Amino acid sequence: MECAIDTMSELGYARSSLAEIAKRAGISKGVIAYHFTSKNELTEQVALELFGRAGRLIDTRLEEAPTATAALRGYLEANLAFIGANPDLVRVLTDIVMNFRDADGSPRYGPQDDGLIEHLEGTLRHGQETGEFRDFATRAMAIAIRAAVDAAAGRIGRDPRFDIGTYTRELITLVGLATAKSP
Template sequence: MAVTAESGVVEGARRGQIIDSAIQLIAEQGLARTSLSRIAEKAGISKAAVLYHFKNKDELLDEVLARVLGGLVTQVGARVDAAETPRDAVFAYLRAMIGHLTANPDHVRVITEAMAIAELAGHNAVRADPSRWKALADLLAAAQSAGQMREFDTKTVALVIGGAIDGLVGQWIAETDFDLTAAAAELETFIRRATDVR
């Protein structure tokens, strides 16, 4: 029984190593140029070992995205849950989202690459996926219900905020000296003023 548990730990560690290597390569050279052979080389293992854990590149990429998006959701969710008021939760979401993405630039590149590939393949629904804005829209609605924000269309404002976050992080990736911290603070001030109860 101990051997099985130990081998499970080793296999889990190896899968993690492969996923980490894939994330790094996608960030460095793009998804199209990231092959299973290159991932294996980066991980210091054989391609056969990669195929032992993942039946093909698509399955591996699904796991890569699950890791990247799962980390983001966990981090943002923890910050939102710790907020004292519904209004505070909106700004905790904003700060956590930008904070997590800037702390994990490789993850931003993976998400960007995955969206670009999906759009090229005709899956434009990736950007329009309601889960991208619904959680924030629900936070905005809770703040409205608590009388902490004025009335507005929560879906529209969630899309605007999400687009602003995407834009700021994208600019930071493209322009290394872009002051994302100051830009995020400016965005927060803008949103506070735009949503204040009048």
């Protein structure tokens, strides 16, 4: 799995064949084929592994949050900290999300995988129910927040001037102002 991630990080998803991954791992392609029936199956497992790593970090922050405001801040901090600490992994995951296709040619990941949005939407709804957040369309806000996080993921590997710390602070301020209850 780690060799597949490293290969995809260096060569990109499209150019990472099972043969190349096996060569870099110092094993035969048959060993990979014993565990994974195809590049698609291996890619799916790589994506699940990387989503899982980020998800565990984020879940820990959300479990510790005493309020919806703290949960939203923790969500942003954990997401952006993962991106900042793992630019190579984020590049692999972004490449997979953008290029991995189902058998019918449709993107494997995308709007149909709304679990991230729905989870965030639940946090926003909870904040409204407790009176911490103003009234707004939770789905639209969740999509906007997720898009801002994803923008950092897309920028981290290709913009040497990108400062994830400043981005994190400014995004937390922006989201705080956007969700804040009016005085």
